[in-house]
Amino acid sequence: MSKVIFDNLTVNQALDSMANSISSSEIYMIGIQRGGARVADALQHRLQKQKVSVQRGNLDISFYRDDLDTIAPNPEVRPSKLPFDLSDKNIWLIDDVLYTGRTIRAALGEIFDYGRPASIKLAVLLDRGGRELPIAADLVGLAHQAKPEQSVKLITDPEGWFVEQRQVKS
Amino acid sequence: MPKLKIENGHVIDPANGIDKKTDLWVEDGKVTAIGKHSGTADQIIDAAGKIVCPGLIDMHVHLREPGQEWKEDIESGSRAAVAGGITSMCCMPNTGPHIDHAGIARQIIERSDQVGLCNVHPIGAVTKNLNGKELTEMRELTRAGCVAFSDDGAPIWHAGVMRKALEYSASFGYMIIQHAEELALTKDGCINEGWISTQLGVTGMPVEGEDSMISRDIMLTRRADARYHVAHISSKGGVKMVRDAKAEGLHVTTEAAPHHFALTEEEVLGFNVDAKMSPPLRTEEDRLAVIEGLRDGTIEVIATDHAPHHEDDKRCGLSCAAFGIVGLETMLPVSLGLVRDHVLSMSDMIAKMTCNPAKLLNLDSGTLSVGAEADITIFDAGATWTLDREKLVSKGKNTPWHGKKMTGQVNHTIKAGRIVYQNGQIC
C-alpha cells in the first residue's frame, strides 16, 4: 500500500524555494548518496541558473554506519567524492529525507575525516519526523509527520519527482 | 564347565563345508557336536535367525602395548576384538620396545592370557628395531609364539635386506608380511596422490609407491622360493601382480582391509583425518579391483589394520595427523557389504576371516570341527545400528564410520566355550 503524499509540482516548488534560501555568492554543497546527491544536483542546477558558483561533493556513508552488526555492508560502488578542500568552508550538507538522524551523524563523522570546515548546515527536502538523535535541519523543503511503521521515500522518476509513503512491517 | 547348546542357528564353518541350520554343542571349551546330539544342555543360546561361525581372526592389528598404552592396550584391544566378534588376532611388532626379541613376544602372550578374552598371536619383527638392516632371531621368536614376520609400518625398503629376509625365512617355512611402500615415492605424502590430493593441496602418495614395492618383492620371492604376504593391499596394480604370482605358483598371498574395499579417497574431502591411513584410500578403480581380488580369491584374507590413536595424534590437521583407523569393531558389518552386494557368499566371506588366515599362519583356530577349541561368533547379518565413535570399546575413536548406519551386529562371542561378549556387554 503506497500513496503519493507530495506530487511533482509540490516537490519542485520546494526545491525552488530551498535554492532561493541557500543562494549566496559561493556555495559548497555535499550530497549524501544516493537520494541526497540527487537533491543536491537539483539544487545545483537551479543555483547555477542564478549564476551562483557551486562546488559539489558527494558522500557515501556506508562505512560510517553504526549498524554493521545487523546488516552486511553494501557493495554498490558509490564512492565519496569531495573535490575541494573543506577547511574553513561553510558547507551545506544535503539529504533527501530526514528521519532518525543517524545518517546525518555518520555523514558528519565522515566529513571530519576529510577536513575541518568552518560550519556545516543541513538542508533536507523532506523532514518526516521521528528523530532519535539531537539533530535538526537548518533548511526544510517539505514537512510531514510519518509514523514509525511508515516508510517515506523520494522517488526520482525521470517523468517527475514525488514523495511516496508506504506501510512497512514495524 | 557347563554344557552349552547353540540352537537353531545357521551354522557356517567354511573349513568343513558346513552351511546349514543346525545346533552346535560345546563342552569343556571344545566343540563336541554339530546337529543332533543326545543329552541336555546347562545353557542354551537361541540363535534363530543368526549366523553361527568360527570366532573371527584378524591377522593385522596394532595393540600398542607395550609402549603406547594411551592409544590402546592388550586389554582394551581384546575387549574391542570380542565386541567385533574376533577371538584371535595378530599384533604387529611396531610397539615400544618392538617385538624383535622373544621376551616381548612372551610378555604379550602372557598378558593376553591374563585378559583371557581373545587369543593374541604376535607377529615378530623382520629386522631389529624395525630399522631395515639386521634380521631378528626368527627361530627364537617363533618358539616364543610369533606366527609370522613383518616390519609393518616400516617397509623393508632395502632390496638386499628383503632378499635375505625372504631367503632366511623360507629356510624354515616362515612367512614375511610386507607393508609395501616405496618411501622415496611417498615422502611427506598423507593421502592418495590424485585429484583429491590436488584439490586439498596436500602431498600425495602415488599408487606406484605400493606397486613398485610389491613388484620388487615378488621377484625376490620367486628367487627365494619364499612365503610372501602383502599386507593391506589397496591398488589395482598390486592385486593384479598378486594374482599373476599365484597363477605362476609362487607362495604369494595377501589381505585387504575393510576400508580399502568399502571407501575411496573421496572420504578425505573436507580434510577428514579419520580417513587418513597408509596405504591411503584410493580411487574407485582401485576399490573395485580389490573387490574383484576378494571375489576371485586373489585376496584370501580380510584383516583390519586396526590402528588406534589418541585424539591428540589425530586432531591436528590432515598432513600431520597420524595414519590409521580402528577396525576391530567394524570388520564384520563392513565386510558383510560384500555379501549383500553378491561379491562373496556368506561362507566365503567368513572363510576370509577364519580358516583362511588360520591356514596362512598355522593356527588351530578358525573352524568348528568337533574337538576344536570352541571359539564361536554369533551374529545377526541384517541387524542395523548407528556407529557412535564414543561408544567404541577400543580406546581409539578414529573411525570414518562415525554416525553411519551399519548392517550386521555381533550378538555373542564365545572364547574356548566361555561367553565373553553378549549383546553389547563384555562378560
Add this chain to the structure above:
Amino acid sequence: MKSLKHLFGIADLDREQIEYLVNLGDSFIDINRRSLKKAPTLRGKTVINLFFENSTRTRTSFEIAGKRLSADVINISASTSATKKGESLLDTGQTLAAMQPHVLVIRHSISGTCEFLAEHLENTAIVNAGDGAHEHPTQILTDLLTLKQAWGTPEGKTITMVGDIAHSRVARSHLLAAKKLGYKMRIVAPRTLLPAEVERYGCEVYHDFDEALPGSDAVYMLRVQSERLTDSCAFPSIREYHEAYGLNSQRLKKAGDDCLVLHPGPMNRGVEIATDVADSVKSHILAQVEHGVAIRMAVLAALCGGDGGDDGKE
C-alpha cells in the same frame, strides 16, 4: 546472498559472493587514497592476525585493512614447522578464541588449518590468509579486483599462470575462481611442478611457455622458491628455469600488446620475472598490492556484518 561466516577458500564461495566481495573491495579503494585513511566501520571489533608462516606483505595488508576500518588489530607470529605436532595449533587457536576476537586471520603451512580450527572454535570468524598448498582466497579476490579495474570483468579472458603450480595455493584458488567466473586458465610448468590430474580443473596445460603466450590476456607469474626447485629435483638449476619459464619483455611480446602482467609477490627478479617486465606499464603488480588492502577491508567488513537485508539508508 548467502552470508559469510568464515572465508576458507574460493571453493566455498559462489559467483555472487565472489562478486560481492570484489565490488565491496572496489568501494574501499577510495578510503585508501584519502589523506585521512580511516573509517569507523569496524570500531570495537578485534582482529587477530595469527601467522604461522612468515609473510610480511600479507600480514601488513591485513593489518592496514583492519586499522583503516578502526578495528583493533593484533599480530601474532607463531613459528612452527609443518611436522610439529598439532596440539599447539589447537591450543593456540582456543586460547586466542577465548579472548573473544571477532576475526582470526590465519596463515599456516598445513592445508586445511582454517577448516580444522573452525570446527573447534565457536563465535570466531576465520579468514584464510593462505593454508599450505590449498587456498589463498584474499589474494585471488585481490587479483579479481585488479582485473575488474583493468577489464571490467574477467569473463571470457585468458590468464596464463606460470611456475610452481604444484605447491601454489594461489593457483588452486584461481583455477576454482576461473570456473565460477567464466575465465580461462592456462597453466605453464614442467611436469615436475604440476599437481596430479590438474587438467580436471578444466584448464589448459602447457609445458612450453612460448606456446602458451599467444592469446593470453594476462600473464600471472608465480614466485619460485629456489630451494624447493632444486632440492626436490623439480628443476636442475635456476638458470635453466629462467631460460624456460622466466618472463622478459622479449617473450612478453608473443602475448600481444594488451597483455597484463601479474605477480602475487614477493618477486624474484631475474628468476621468474625480469626487471624490465616487472616495472613496465603492463605490470599491475603494485596495483595488486594496493587492491590487496581494499579486498581485505572488504573481507573483514563482510565477516563482521550481519545477514545483509535492506539496501540503503534509514
